[in-house]
Amino acid sequence: MRNLPSPQMAARLLACVRERRPRVHCLMNTVVQKFTADGITVVGGIPSMTSSREEIADFVAKADALTVNLGTLDAEHRAVILRAVEVANAGGKPWILDPVHCDYSPSRLAFARDLIALGPTIVRGNRAEMELIGETGACLRIQTGPVDHLADGRATVRIANGHRWMAAVTGTGCLSGGVIAAFMAVEKDPLNAAAGALAVTGVAAECAARNAAGPGTFGVALLDALSALGEAELVSHARIEHDQG
Template identity: 30%
Template sequence: MENTLWQHILRVRNNAPLVHNITNYVVMNITANALLAVGASPIMAHAKSEVKDMAAIADAVVINIGTVDEYWEEAMLLAAEKANELQKPWILDPVGAGATPYRDQVLNRLLSLDPPVIRGNASEIIALAKANTTVTKGVDSTALSNEAVEAAQFLAENHNSMVCISGETDIVISKNQRISLKNGHVMMTKITGLGCTASAIIGAFLCVTENKTEAVIAAMSLLNIAGELAAEQSNGPGSLQVNILDKLYSITQEEFSGRLKLQNHDN
């Protein structure tokens, strides 16, 4: 598995996939820089007049509702519909799911389009599936990853989606598979937007492999291992953010394979 995932990393570097992001303005800069660091090419565009054209020329679309409003909502729907029409991969990042009725209304419309991949923290995944009652604290998670497994399985089965629950342990779930990823560093929680960055990087990996499971695992492992390595030479969140970008760019196969921690479970 380690070699397969590393080959996907090399494919992103060698093919420079074009990733169209309709994402929140809090994270646009770090998201774009992270995509460039892994070898992808980012587009950040949300004008309704062009999003369908952007989705058509891009290799994947990332929809992140972090700073959604009524205008962006329509742009997101247009881009996702175009991706489906052209059979291009797209990923839904349900930032703050459950926080407000409007946010849930937007997510219900996007879910009706059956996103190929969904990535969120445990609280967001639970709220998205309406499988439990919980309080979403802003964009931070108030639930543990393993508490959202049932909700993720519901989403996977009803929307044919690959679901990634982010947390201290990341859990990747499809209809018939569950994989746990145990890389990362606690200091990463002190940088805003790394979850959003993860979603964008998943978008890049969806461009180079038809295997959604491998795409999600490769992207999440790459970011979290880069975070581990960067934390060892960082004095705090500020230097960590810069060092993560550097490590996404320079990570070696030995560093990646030597750190990778994943476990395959039977569903």
């Protein structure tokens, strides 16, 4: 029988990331590169961020997982993304697509659908983005919000952790995508990897809010909380529900 996500599993995967230190290559929204890199680092991963066409194949080949974010997109970035995905697929590496603001731009939506046809491991977006994206094939589908909804055709999972200040700090979603990629590098089941990563970032956000005065201090506190998060707090506070389908 399939083992479905649990707080104990999230804690085990966090320990694996900290022990194995997976490499995550990020093709990321340029506004949030440092915040995302810091988030991956404090959970135990090793980020790389280059978007050079000359270097991308070498960096992805050395990575354990890839995260692709469409937040800032131009012709050069599209070409680099396609090359990165080609290398990841050839090497059997997991990758996650975040089709940021595909609801704003028809050309971005078309590009996102082209990428989905290339077989990402996970597609993750908010409700408006995911409704426009439509079908995502066999990959894990994550709809983010106050409660994150994960579905892979066999089971659905809900993660109810987090804090309202996450929506007030640019890059918290991008950071969580990077953490998901780090978890995919140590866990073959995308549902378990993503649920564990979202529980970790959600519980850390709740811890950070207790030590922050507002959104400005919350971003820094979130990094501190991710670094300090321990098994006991994660197991006692993670709110993971699931249905087997």
